[in-house]
Amino acid sequence: MPSGYVGADVGCGNGKYIGVNPKLFMVGSDRSSNLISICGERGHEAMVCDGLSLPYRPQFFDFAISIAVIHHFINPERRTAAINEILRVVRVGGRVLIFVWALEQNGKREFEKDVQDVFVPWATPGQASKTKKSTSVKSPNPNSRPQGVKRKDRLKAKADQVRQDQQNEDQAQDSPDGQRSNAGESDITTSMAQLDLTGEEASKSSAKSQSDISSAVQETVVTADINGSASVQEALEPSSSLAPSPKVAPVYNRYYHLFRKGELEDLVKETKIANVVQQGYDRDNWWCIVEKTSN
Amino acid sequence: MRLITHNMLQCHVKGCNANNFPLDFQDVSLEQQEAELNEDFLRNMLGKIEYGALVATCLKLNITDLPSTMPADANTNEEFLQALHRVMLETHVISGKMVCPNCSHIYIIRDGIPNMLLAEHEV
Numbered sequence: 001m002p003s004g005y006v007g008a009d010v011g012c013g014n015g016k017y018i019g020v021n022p023k024l025f026m027v028g029s030d031r032s033s034n035l036i037s038i039c040g041e042r043g044h045e046a047m048v049c050d051g052l053s054l055p056y057r058p059q060f061f062d063f064a065i066s067i068a069v070i071h072h073f074i075n076p077e078r079r080t081a082a083i084n085e086i087l088r089v090v091r092v093g094g095r096v097l098i099f100v101w102a103l104e105q106n107g108k109r110e111f112e113k114d115v116q117d118v119f120v121p122w123a124t125p126g127q128a129s130k131t132k133k134s135t136s137v138k139s140p141n142p143n144s145r146p147q148g149v150k151r152k153d154r155l156k157a158k159a160d161q162v163r164q165d166q167q168n169e170d171q172a173q174d175s176p177d178g179q180r181s182n183a184g185e186s187d188i189t190t191s192m193a194q195l196d197l198t199g200e201e202a203s204k205s206s207a208k209s210q211s212d213i214s215s216a217v218q219e220t221v222v223t224a225d226i227n228g229s230a231s232v233q234e235a236l237e238p239s240s241s242l243a244p245s246p247k248v249a250p251v252y253n254r255y256y257h258l259f260r261k262g263e264l265e266d267l268v269k270e271t272k273i274a275n276v277v278q279q280g281y282d283r284d285n286w287w288c289i290v291e292k293t294s295n
Numbered sequence: 296m297r298l299i300t301h302n303m304l305q306c307h308v309k310g311c312n313a314n315n316f317p318l319d320f321q322d323v324s325l326e327q328q329e330a331e332l333n334e335d336f337l338r339n340m341l342g343k344i345e346y347g348a349l350v351a352t353c354l355k356l357n358i359t360d361l362p363s364t365m366p367a368d369a370n371t372n373e374e375f376l377q378a379l380h381r382v383m384l385e386t387h388v389i390s391g392k393m394v395c396p397n398c399s400h401i402y403i404i405r406d407g408i409p410n411m412l413l414a415e416h417e418v
Contacts, residue, residue, distance in 0.1 A: 002335070003333065003335040003336070004333055004334075004335025004336035004337075004338065004339040005336075005339065006336070006339065006340070006343070022331075023333065023335070023336075025299075025333075025336050027300055027303065029411070031412070033408075033410070036408055037406070037408065039408075040406060040407055040408045045296070045297055045300055046408065047296070047300075047408060047409045047410070047411050048408065048409070048410045048411060048412050049411040049412060050412060050413070050418070052418070053307050053413060053418050054307065055304050055305060055306070055307045055402075055411040056303050056304065056305070057303055057304070057305050057316065057345075060303050060343055062339070
């Protein structure tokens with residue numbers, strides 16, 4: 001990007017990409033006021049806002065980025081709407097970089113094969129660092145199937161609010177490289193460590209020390225259709241059925257749609273006002289660079 | 296929030312599509328914070344900002360650094376670019392409200408951060 005370009009980071013989280021190039025001026029927005037507070041402390045320009053309704057004048061920006069955001073929207077309509085809203089505020093000829101989690105990923109995260117809609121526990125930094133020490137991510141216990149939750153009881157239209165402020169204490173943000181970066185030091189592997197740690201392992205851990213780990217880990221695999229009419233709010237509630245102690249900090253689940261190869265490009269094509277000019281796969285993510293062709 | 300950002304913002308309440316810019320500042324507290332000047336950025340902004348709205352907003356905040364119309368030589372006018380920099384990038388709104396001139400929706404600014412979230416029925 002040329003010096004002096006102005007860009008929007010939509011779903012900027014803690015603002016890790018905002019200051020990357022000091023020759024650019026970037027404005028961040030995120031649904032989570034806690035994450036935006038971190039941006040503010042870092043001196044970044046940022047505001048609290050929902051990605052489906054941005055408060056910017058049309059075509060103001062030279063470019064925009066959407067890093068690990070679109071996969072949190074609950075259905076294809078909302079995912080397309082999110083892309084459309086970004087394109088609305090970018091000028092014709094402007095470019096948008098989009099990263100989403102891939103279904104085909106074979107990194108550290110473990111997902112049920114071919115299941116595209118999943119809940120992933122979002123650990124608070126405190127829990128995460130403790131978990132990290134006690135669990136090997138590379139050798140998950142295959143028998144430890146996390147407790148499933150019937151999706152129709154769980155899923156509602158507000159899935160894309162998964163990143164909202166209920167994740168109190170949270171300071172983390174997903175990043176395309178699979179690392180979880182935040183004001184602290186936890187990374188995404190710790191959240192997967194929690195995912196793997198259930199049943200017997202969890203009991204052992206909690207026997208060692210109740211605060212050692214949250215055994216209230218819960219993975220919700222969404223296998224049925226996504227009609228956007230149930231409540232994800234519920235999925236955000238701390239799971240308590242396995243909790244050995246009320247002292248255990250809650251674990252919140254976040255909704256992800258894991259993108260198949262080509263799916264992101266198809267969404268972009270649906271907007272009819274942008275072309276994919278570059279695309280690829282990078283460490284568990286599909287990404288593409290999109291150029292706006294008309295208003 | 297820097298004043299440049301205010302110039303990007305419009306009310307986005309559902310159905311509020313006209314006369315929704317600029318948002319009207321109320322009960323505002325300001326702070327000056329030094330920032331590095333980037334002439335490329337300022338020149339790029341010349342074609343993007345709504346200059347009239349910027350000047351009117353500044354006057355309301357008792358900032359009188361900017362001429363009422365953009366100089367014809369704005370691109371190369373060092374003095375003007377510096378004033379623009381001072382106003383748009385170094386002037387921060389720490390707290391206050393932004394009120395939509397059309398629908399009167401109020402957006403709160405706290406700790407320098409505007410909350411542009413809408414309620415369910417406003418989206």
